[in-house]
Amino acid sequence: MQWIDELSVKKCVDRKAAFDAMKAVFQAMDANHAQSFPVVREAIGHADALFGFKPGFDRDSMTLGVKAGGYWPNNHQRNLANHQSTILLFNPDTGQCEAVVAGNEITALRTAAAAAVSIHALAPAKSKVLGIIGAGHQSAYQLEAALDTLPFEQVLGWNHRSGRMRHLQAIAEQHNVPFVETDLTHLGAESDCIITITSSFSPVLLDSHVVGPTHIAAMGTDTVGKQELEASLVARANCFAELPVQSAQLGECQHAVSQGDLAVGDIQCIGGVLSGRLSGRHGGEVTLFDGSGVGLQDIALARAALRA
Known part of the structure; x- marks a missing residue:
């Protein structure tokens, strides 16, 4: 299993890669080859935070994963971004976790x-x-x-x-x-x-x-x-x-x-x-x-x- 931090994301993913990835996934969604599963989003009752999960599977690219994260409105007091997220990628054939990817730069x-x-x-x-x-x-x-x-x-x-x-x-x-x-x-x-x-x-x-x-x-x-x-x-x-x-x-x-x-x-x-x-x-x-x-x-x- 690999861990990809925010700095690594910035180094290896550029705007063209993001554009191409969005175009491909939108087409897969329209063709019913990619499916978003029900989203969980809840107030956790601490720090005024919202936390949730967004899972999905894209059959075209064989990409299975979930985005976990949410919104912490007081993070600016800690010099942190208010939106925090992490993405887990899984092998669709075995269910094994292949990577944990920092999600803040990816979200932007x-x-x-x-x-x-x-x-x-x-x-x-x-x-x-x-x-x-x-x-x-x-x-x-x-x-x-x-x-x-x-x-x-x-x-x-x-x-x-x-x-x-x-x-x-x-x-x-x-x-x-x-x-x-x-x-x-x-x-x-x-x-x-x-x-x-x-x-x-x-x-x-x-x-x-x-x-x-x-x-x-x-x-x-x-x-x-x-x-x-x-x-x-x-x-x-x-x-x-x-x-x-x-x-x-x-x-x-x-x-x-x-x-x-x-x-x-x-x-x-x-x-x-x-x-x-x-x-x-x-x-x-x-x-x-x-x-x-x-x-x-x-x-x-x-x-x-x-x-x-």
Whole structure:
């Protein structure tokens, strides 16, 4: 059995590997070759922490595993990331544990790669302006992956606390792309693609903000009650997700579904677009990728780390 720590993950898994792994696992999920098993997620009654397990099996890559971890909101007092996770990989023929893989870097890489895959598949033709909402730890991964994916000519940024986007400006400048911190009205009207990566429990991006053909990768909502987009914006978008049922329960689509403005059957699998089964974008509409995250993504990238 092998142990792969965070430093080793950073050395042997890059953004391209993450992109390729997400594309493959989304296609396997759409073809019913990969299955997510029931998720356990509970408050442990100590340190205000949430802890859970996300198991799954991908028959295409013969990858069996489980992501274990959760959220410790007071970890910043210990100079630790609030999100902590570890991935266990098992031999699908014998059940033996093959590897224990540190999961924090993998979580960040796979979340950004999932958004990048959606941009690759659903962005309006000749997209030039990228909007990013949020300036937390995950935002840097999101921006790097998006700028790898399309030749954006400008990045527009917004955060609920202004002046905290200097690290994003530095990343954009490294890619020779101008960065402008702006308001949501300007960002929504001018952006061809928008990434939302916040921990908000109330709408940040409103229906009235988004004008013209736009792709939105909503990556922050992964829990019942969270919300980044106004429900009416979600309702008018063509919605895609890793797992539509999960999206309707705890992803960005949950609010439009609960209000009766969107049906679970209206949410389509992103893997269907990647495989060519679904057409994806039709023209000038708003498309939405609801990236609530599944354990199969972490397991797929952990397998890539083990192979590397």
